[in-house]
Amino acid sequence: SALLHNPLMNIIKLFGPIVNGQLADNYPFVTMDDFELSCKGVYRALTIREKYMRLAYQRFPLTTSQYLRDIEGEPFMPEHSVQPVFTSPPKEGEDPFNTKCLPENLSWVARMKDGVIYVYKDAAEADQHKPIENMPAPHYETFIDDMNFLIALIAQGPTKTYSHRRLKFLMSKFNVHEMLNEMEEMKELKLNPHRDFYNCRKVDTHIHAAACMNQKHLLRFIKKSYRVDADRVVQNIKGKDVTMKELFANLNLHPYDLTVDSLDVHAGRQTFQRFDKFNAKYNPVGASELRDLYMKTENHIDGEYFARIIKEVASDLEDARYQYAEPRLSIYGCNPNEWTKLSGWFNKHRVFSPQLKWMIQVPRIYDIFRGRNFVPHFGKMLENIFMPIFQATIEPHANPELSIFLKHVTGFDSVDDESKHSGHMFCTKSPKPEEWDIVKNPSYSYYIYYMYANITMINQLRKARGMNTFQFRPHCGEAGAVTHLLASFMTADNISHGLNLKKSPVLQYLYFLAQIPIAMSPLSNNSLFLEYAKNPVLEFLKKGLIVSLSTDDPMQFHYTKVRPNWVPEPLMEEYAIAAQVFKLSTCDMCEISRNSVLQSGLSNEEKTHFLGADYLKEGPEGNDIRKTNVAQIRMAYRYETLCYELNLIKEGLKTD
């Protein structure tokens, strides 16, 4: 705090990691001009993110906003900040599937224009493209301008040097904090009754529904289903009914003989750097028939087994009490009925649990659908994905099952192998989605922009109707170009993975300043992209990036045994290994747990219950140690460190 409250500090001093006396070494590397240039760039980058977050009802830190207003000489009005809206858990005795309390139908009209769906009062206004007021779409040309500015910024030498040095400073500063205050933090936690790492809330912020059970759980389920349902018709091939017995006989195997080895869904050494092989691991015994039967919502038995498996996982989490998960279900955009089927499955099997917050993942596989002529152009795929939501939001009673399902959906994910390069470069000359009719896949940024734009429009509509909104939380920075992280910086409330922030100091520094949550999965990375000990999760945590831990795919990555009573604990495995390998303190682990709750789609009511009434406030006053078990010293350190960095930017701009 001494550092923070001394704005007159010599500008040269501000650069060095003064704390360990390297000042002299650092001096020659940054000139006053470079400093100003960097601060200008960083300032503008932050205002860009702030603008797009606000437009989509996504989050931006109050502290950062306050400094931006300070720089502009504008008053800061925290009451004008926006927050996403999530559905509260049902009250005692309330039925989460009750369609009676849905809002009334409106006669509004939704229509896609240039890949973005707008809402109009009626068809006539739609024909003239006069959308309803107060529901502004992102401005396409401005977005491209902003993006190009950021592309230049992250490659700009002085800003790279500046960010690199600030990050190095953040690292050293945390190490000093740790050496000075580790014992004090521990003392706070020891004096904090009834709360420890085990009973502070954690959310598995990144998990795919199709792999949310572990391998042993799936194995047992398959065996059990066979014992009970061997004669049940589970397939219909060309009009011929196939029983489960016949299905397994055709595969030349008997479930009784299955083991986790023959099931072969676990990622091994073979999957490292081979995302293609990894995807095949979703097929039990290598048979897509079994994936269809057990891990799909659409099949001959209406996804009954998949629903039952998920409900077993949920019931285990309910028993465990302090763990929540955010499973992803797929919408492909291949045809407009997907939502009807998915929400039908959700309602029919009553796949609801207070421990689960649902997300929709959209695979970036337009090229495959176009290649098979399932869709005429990219715009149709977007329409298949988003139009049903608009319709259900405008006319809830005409789409009761989907409307109910959407109440429990908290966000969208964009998924696929990021290391595949599309060759396309998103720019003003890119074809509009309705014109994108070639087989080639558009770039990551193009996908991200159009998902963001449509989610923005949906959120404005749903907010106006008093409904819950959706967050955009793409997979980002697991592999591929760093520009992915740039697109998400502009559009995503938070991301999964973020490994490639290692490669861009400017983006890493911006993710820090904007406090963008990152769901990291070091065990998944260890099997696919990056050895465990090299994972940057510890480095990110130390620097003050907002990291949470998540499992990604327990079926493929986790070992922890499922007991006779079927209690799996992949998330605890994730925490335990990180704690062991990186020697995390209890305070570190509880800070990560707290981050995971903040990042998640848990409702305001739940967050208040789990983190404290002031959780929306930033800094130590937002922390209730009795609930989070995070030391106030840590919270103060984080807050002062963020303010110190933001203040530097302010200083840099004052010198103009």
Added chain:
Amino acid sequence: SALLHNPLMNIIKLFGPIVNGQLADNYPFVTMDDFELSCKGVYRALTIREKYMRLAYQRFPLTTSQYLRDIEGEPFMPEHSVQPVFTSPPKEGEDPFNTKCLPENLSWVARMKDGVIYVYKDAAEADQHKPIENMPAPHYETFIDDMNFLIALIAQGPTKTYSHRRLKFLMSKFNVHEMLNEMEEMKELKLNPHRDFYNCRKVDTHIHAAACMNQKHLLRFIKKSYRVDADRVVQNIKGKDVTMKELFANLNLHPYDLTVDSLDVHAGRQTFQRFDKFNAKYNPVGASELRDLYMKTENHIDGEYFARIIKEVASDLEDARYQYAEPRLSIYGCNPNEWTKLSGWFNKHRVFSPQLKWMIQVPRIYDIFRGRNFVPHFGKMLENIFMPIFQATIEPHANPELSIFLKHVTGFDSVDDESKHSGHMFCTKSPKPEEWDIVKNPSYSYYIYYMYANITMINQLRKARGMNTFQFRPHCGEAGAVTHLLASFMTADNISHGLNLKKSPVLQYLYFLAQIPIAMSPLSNNSLFLEYAKNPVLEFLKKGLIVSLSTDDPMQFHYTKVRPNWVPEPLMEEYAIAAQVFKLSTCDMCEISRNSVLQSGLSNEEKTHFLGADYLKEGPEGNDIRKTNVAQIRMAYRYETLCYELNLIKEGLKTD
């Protein structure tokens, strides 16, 4: 097998890791003379171990013995090999505490001479030191000679080079095996029905009873005991009864407010390289009173709570079905009643479980006892430790509780901080134990020799009486001098830790050739001595050393959550983390599990049940894949590799 069956192979070729074409590089480093010298040394070292193992009814590999006989031109008689004897689990309905079937009392006399206890027909023969025949003691001077030979050997340049190069070769060879056969191994496992990593048997080969519960388990137990027993008298201080309520009030704390943080038994960053700090972690909330109450067998409540905690751990293991553990209980040698009290505790609380195989750990803290004048000399400490066992073995009915307890004890451990240096050097001039009356602690080797010598005498006596024998399984090579590993090479059936084998190529190669099991605990090492990623466990496994995984102290090192139903899984945490960090294959993990069963004190009956009827045979014919889930290709690889190395020694000695 091509390599194995070509004894005429050019001697130069034998040295290079021929498989990856480095032959030319390797050629100049080993001369024929050095090769012969090394082979002679290694041969003699192996015969030394073989002799001391046989004397104490401990194990030595048949394969290695066979090559030694070949070298000597003697016939190999496997039927003459010795095996330890362990008590079978009680039959259905049999009471493990039944004293009726104890063997009859004899009138023999046990007496200590020069630190070793001998058995005599009667007092007269004892006075003349005429021990019963066929119970030979190790010969002291010969032992020192053998030891000095080995000390010279491990420092001998050519043998160091030779061993180093053989180990490098073993490493490369395994890597080649893995690349060639990994898929084949996996295929075997996939075709193996009903058995996978989860249901193959594993033994936690190294765990301390006082830390066998995890931190959350202990916390819950303390809270529960307070809810039920607050008014119970749990201490008597100077004639004044102290209730549990008063005890906690004196400590200024209330169990209701306790959390794992305030309990403070978990090792953190503070314990690294600080064994002294680690020992303090055994005291809950830093209070030795609580350690006495909850984790001791002797206290005002006769160790009732400790017994209950252990029985809860055992019951969890029984639920888990495939896990066993070998907890260590302490005998200090401070006074001769310790055994009576410990066995009284064991019988009173009926602390028996088929999942637990008991071991006795003896801390090397003579200096502390002597300093406080508890014992007059080192010989008395040895007598306190071992004499009661001789007495109970000679007169079981005079010592029924101890005799019952000893049936369930499978071995002895020697424990303490190995990094403490004694300054004493064990040699022919060392004072005999009865003469060792200074306060200074004798060296590690001195402790080890006298423990070994007495265990040898006990085993001969017990074997003659048809009773179970004990193995010597010291902590060894966790820290300190490499000579510790040399002492254990001569005396121990198997060891715990072995990290320092990294520092002596000769010893490492000898541990390989003699196939000495090593219980490794990388999570414990990670908190105390060596970072996880630097742990040699993977390297040892690849080279073919017999490693198992063990938890050491779940209370201090492990995280995995204890569920409402109290199922802990520290051993699975140990396997899962090793699997993740070192990318172990299923075959690797199952091989480690199999090693752990072989290393353990499970009875012949249990080993037959868990590993197959031929488990005592070496090589693939000793493996029953249906029970172990270890691929036969792996077994063949291990066997051929061992034979190849042993054959090299034989070739080296032929050239004489």
